[in-house]
Amino acid sequence: MTATLSSSRLSAAPRPPIPTLERPLSPAALEETLRSFSGAYYVEHPFHQLMYAGRLSPRQFQGWVANRLAYQRVVPRKDAAILSNCPDPVVRREWIQRIVDHDGTEPGTGGIELWIRLGVSLGVPREEMEDERHVLPAARLICESYVTFCRTKPWVEAVASSLTELFAPRIHQQRIEAFPKHYPWIPPEALDYFKSRLVQAPRDVRHGLAIVQRHCTTVDTQRGAFQALAFKLEMLWALIDTIHHAYAE
Amino acid sequence: MTATLSSSRLSAAPRPPIPTLERPLSPAALEETLRSFSGAYYVEHPFHQLMYAGRLSPRQFQGWVANRLAYQRVVPRKDAAILSNCPDPVVRREWIQRIVDHDGTEPGTGGIELWIRLGVSLGVPREEMEDERHVLPAARLICESYVTFCRTKPWVEAVASSLTELFAPRIHQQRIEAFPKHYPWIPPEALDYFKSRLVQAPRDVRHGLAIVQRHCTTVDTQRGAFQALAFKLEMLWALIDTIHHAYAE
Numbered sequence: 001m002t003a004t005l006s007s008s009r010l011s012a013a014p015r016p017p018i019p020t021l022e023r024p025l026s027p028a029a030l031e032e033t034l035r036s037f038s039g040a041y042y043v044e045h046p047f048h049q050l051m052y053a054g055r056l057s058p059r060q061f062q063g064w065v066a067n068r069l070a071y072q073r074v075v076p077r078k079d080a081a082i083l084s085n086c087p088d089p090v091v092r093r094e095w096i097q098r099i100v101d102h103d104g105t106e107p108g109t110g111g112i113e114l115w116i117r118l119g120v121s122l123g124v125p126r127e128e129m130e131d132e133r134h135v136l137p138a139a140r141l142i143c144e145s146y147v148t149f150c151r152t153k154p155w156v157e158a159v160a161s162s163l164t165e166l167f168a169p170r171i172h173q174q175r176i177e178a179f180p181k182h183y184p185w186i187p188p189e190a191l192d193y194f195k196s197r198l199v200q201a202p203r204d205v206r207h208g209l210a211i212v213q214r215h216c217t218t219v220d221t222q223r224g225a226f227q228a229l230a231f232k233l234e235m236l237w238a239l240i241d242t243i244h245h246a247y248a249e
Numbered sequence: 250m251t252a253t254l255s256s257s258r259l260s261a262a263p264r265p266p267i268p269t270l271e272r273p274l275s276p277a278a279l280e281e282t283l284r285s286f287s288g289a290y291y292v293e294h295p296f297h298q299l300m301y302a303g304r305l306s307p308r309q310f311q312g313w314v315a316n317r318l319a320y321q322r323v324v325p326r327k328d329a330a331i332l333s334n335c336p337d338p339v340v341r342r343e344w345i346q347r348i349v350d351h352d353g354t355e356p357g358t359g360g361i362e363l364w365i366r367l368g369v370s371l372g373v374p375r376e377e378m379e380d381e382r383h384v385l386p387a388a389r390l391i392c393e394s395y396v397t398f399c400r401t402k403p404w405v406e407a408v409a410s411s412l413t414e415l416f417a418p419r420i421h422q423q424r425i426e427a428f429p430k431h432y433p434w435i436p437p438e439a440l441d442y443f444k445s446r447l448v449q450a451p452r453d454v455r456h457g458l459a460i461v462q463r464h465c466t467t468v469d470t471q472r473g474a475f476q477a478l479a480f481k482l483e484m485l486w487a488l489i490d491t492i493h494h495a496y497a498e
Contacts, residue, residue: 076338080329080331080333081333083325083332083333084326084329084332084400085326086326087322087326089352089353092325092329092348093352096352099341103338106342107339110338
């Protein structure tokens with residue numbers, strides 16, 4: 001009798017529709033195909049569905065916000081890895097803004113700090129956010145895999161992996177709507193991070209998409225871009241899935 | 250009869266006086282020891298001695314400036330590698346300024362552009378600077394080794410490798426004095442890059458030194474810092490030595 005593995009509680013990420021290319025896509029078709037991966041974005045994960053339906057407990061929210069800090073913290077490091085691999089100063093000059101957005105320009109500014117404040121407003125003491133005592137080893141390794149991807153892959157593929165930002169405005173908007181509606185215990189300033197990303201993410205995605213369209217003009221490079229976006233979608237899915245099962249009630 | 254290799258025209262870099270540590274040095278003694286490596290700085294290389302004695306031909310100057318662009322171009326990439334490996338946003342927020350200094354904030358600004366202008370003012374057409382047709386393969390690989398060092402070593406060692414800046418003000422000042430004195434064919438704007446570094450380098454070196462003093466408080470980490478600075482001194486020596494022999498007259 002053969003055992004099957006169908007009973008795992010860790011759910012497989014939905015596979016995005018990676019096309020079989022016979023010839024290169026036009027820039028417009030390339031964008032359309034990348035956008036068609038949206039169904040594999042982790043906004044559809046059961047944990048997010050619970051979040052938007054108002055069914056997360058404070059403990060689940062706190063587990064989520066403390067673990068997601070690990071992701072916020074790798075973002076400037078993966079962006080610096082892209083800078084380090086990119087030979088074009090024109091691209092670097094624009095890409096560097098992402099690092100500034102996350103690290104800020106002085107103490108108390110930037111996206112990482114805003115995320116820590118989100119954690120505090122959800123009831124995790126600042127000290128417990130900053131020392132990462134609640135971050136699951138699996139969550140840390142999953143986030144680190146994103147830095148490794150950006151450090152070791154061609155920089156244009158690393159740029160393509162950032163294009164999950166294509167799908168981010170929806171997730172930020174959902175949070176801005178769902179938090180006040182379903183969670184009266186969450187103070188309004190908890191939304192500051194998501195509001196800042198509503199401004200930054202569309203600008204970032206235009207730049208990233210233009211780079212991919214300009215550099216990925218062959219079957220091989222377009223396949224590389226699709227695989228890179230698929231990697232990132234799977235990474236984000238694995239992260240939320242890890243959090244989901246760690247704090248299941 | 251045994252052949253010896255003493256006849257190589259490529260000269261070995263002078264070895265800096267790396268101490269044998271039995272216990273950790275104080276921060277002040279650490280700085281003093283790092284500064285004592287100055288004799289291995291490439292300011293002492295025969296090519297630089299020819300430069301400051303007014304004995305370089307325009308062709309030698311042009312070979313130098315075209316090849317040294319490869320070094321200028323790896324600097325922001327090695328600094329981004331340090332950012333990518335550094336977990337401390339406070340350090341990153343200050344270190345990122347080095348990338349901005351080299352890449353500039355818009356077209357026509359930054360240290361790489363100033364170096365290209367230096368090349369043009371020394372008689373190398375802009376196109377020939379930018380397409381790197383004169384860059385020797387050895388020079389390119391030597392420069393790339395610096396990025397690899399910063400990408401693969403602990404970030405504090407990569408910071409320590411930047412401390413050749415301790416010795417740089419002397420080299421910049423020598424150029425600012427020697428160029429107008431010995432080379433009337435070189436226009437005054439050729440000095441812009443060196444003047445900009447006279448401002449930036451002391452600021453950079455204070456920051457880098459403070460990081461090394463704060464983080465290298467054990468025998469092992471202090472040895473790492475010494476080895477890192479020795480690596481960088483050797484790398485710079487190898488670069489100028491390659492240029493020297495390629496354009497010898």
